[in-house]
Amino acid sequence: MSATPTVAVFRPDDDRLERAQELLSELGAEPVPDPMLSVEATDATPRTDADYVVFTSKTGAELVSNAGWEPSGETVCAIGPATADALRAEGYTVDLVPEEFTSSGLVAALKSRVDGARVEVARSDHGSPVLLEGLEDAGAYVHETILYRLVRPDGSGESAVLAAEGGLDAACFTSSLTVEHFLEAATEGGIREDALEGLADAVVGVIGEPTAETAASLGIDVDVVPDEATFDALARETMAATAAREP
Incomplete structure (x- = not known):
């Protein structure tokens, strides 16, 4: 893991994405904004x-x-x-x-x-x-x-490429649809299996058990499901789990 962990965030491209990036930066991450919902x-x-x-x-x-x-x-x-x-x-x-x-x-x-x-x-x-x-x-x-x-917005999938290259330390999925769209983008790019391998080496955080179930059904191991279904809790707990990993 790099000194500044790269963390993919999939919020819609509005103030939610802006706030999510600000929070992740405050927590010591390098956000990878990749909106998966429009x-x-x-x-x-x-x-x-x-x-x-x-x-x-x-x-x-x-x-x-x-x-x-x-x-x-x-x-x-x-x-x-x-x-x-x-x-x-x-x-x-x-x-x-x-x-x-x-x-x-x-x-x-x-x-x-x-x-x-x-x-x-x-x-x-x-x-x-x-x-x-x-x-x-x-x-x-x-x-x-x-x-x-x-x-799914046009041009999405930067995070899937990064995951496939082994350059993603964590990902914060906020709904089942963000998981599905991430894998759709990876499939369109011909890198689905590599992206899944990259996620297996990363910390995967999700909001809610339904999202966790969707991820598991698609071959993604989930590491973090916060008790509070908010992005703030998701970001903080995902970052804590990322920091706890062996370098």
């Missing part, structure tokens, strides 16, 4: 007849504001503090944030409340089925509105 808005808004409206991302909060959504008495739920802060920044009141910032955490927070209720889930086209199935099992009438589609 947002295509649908301009949809949540249905107006719901008792609960659930948001699962900062992006969704901003897009419903841009599309002119106005709540009318619904209980507004955010999957975590970043989503809640984004909703508040757009002028919305947030009524519920679960203790665990995941789909299963949202289900746990809502299951005793939603029997017979109408629940609107407003999110991307790649949302986890855990949320919909869990709410339905709790007796809710669930409807999903797709606010945006997540696609």
Whole structure:
């Protein structure tokens, strides 16, 4: 491992990527920014007849504001503090944030409340089925509105090349889709197996068990899954694991 570890980060190319790079630099890393997600808005808004409206991302909060959504008495739920802060920044009141910032955490927070209720889930086209199935099992009438589609940006894959060359010390995957898009980029470049070997020698950190399961199913060993589903926790714990490795 080099004195300054190289750490791949796959956040969308906006302020999230900028903040992620700043944090990794503060923690002593050389960030390798390689956005694996690009947002295509649908301009949809949540249905107006719901008792609960659930948001699962900062992006969704901003897009419903841009599309002119106005709540009318619904209980507004955010999957975590970043989503809640984004909703508040757009002028919305947030009524519920679960203790665990995941789909299963949202289900746990809502299951005793939603029997017979109408629940609107407003999110991307790649949302986890855990949320919909869990709410339905709790007796809710669930409807999903797709606010945006997540696609792989043109030109992505620098981190896959670096991994294939043995030059990547760590990687911070923030969703199953970032894992899938990383390997898509590697496959298109004809370096999938080499990139997987490079990741095997690196510290791989992921947010959430679903992302860990996706990585494992695709042949990637996961070293770090922070208890708190935030990029801050992911970056800090991945860097700690990287520093703990033998030089």
